[in-house]
Amino acid sequence: MELFMEALIASFFIKAVVNYLKPLWEKNVYGAKISLFVSLGLGILVCTMAGIDMFAQAGITLAVPYIGSVLSGVAAGGGANVIHDISEGIRSMGKNKGSGTGS
Numbered sequence: 001m002e003l004f005m006e007a008l009i010a011s012f013f014i015k016a017v018v019n020y021l022k023p024l025w026e027k028n029v030y031g032a033k034i035s036l037f038v039s040l041g042l043g044i045l046v047c048t049m050a051g052i053d054m055f056a057q058a059g060i061t062l063a064v065p066y067i068g069s070v071l072s073g074v075a076a077g078g079g080a081n082v083i084h085d086i087s088e089g090i091r092s093m094g095k096n097k098g099s100g101t102g103s
Contacts (some may be wrong), residue, residue, distance in 0.1 A: 007047065018038055044070050
């Protein structure tokens with residue numbers, strides 16, 4: 001399975017829910033900020049409750065287990081572009097590590 005596929009699916013779900021709920025606050029002067037906070041909150045909630053942890057999927061162990069899910073939720077709430085950028089960054093680090101460019 002593709003790296004971070006669960007977080008990507010969660011991101012699409014969060015975007016759909018936020019777009020569905022957006023008419024509730026879009027006329028508010030703070031509409032864009034409300035959308036951002038709802039996306040982040042839903043991202044953290046969904047990833048924590050579903051056990052989605054991008055750090056664990058990348059082989060990174062954190063001292064506090066649920067922090068990986070919380071940070072994954074922040075990424076999922078940020079959208080698919082954020083998750084794609086993280087995935088590409090990890091892939092490029094893996095390629096650089098294998099190329100023997102270190103000392």
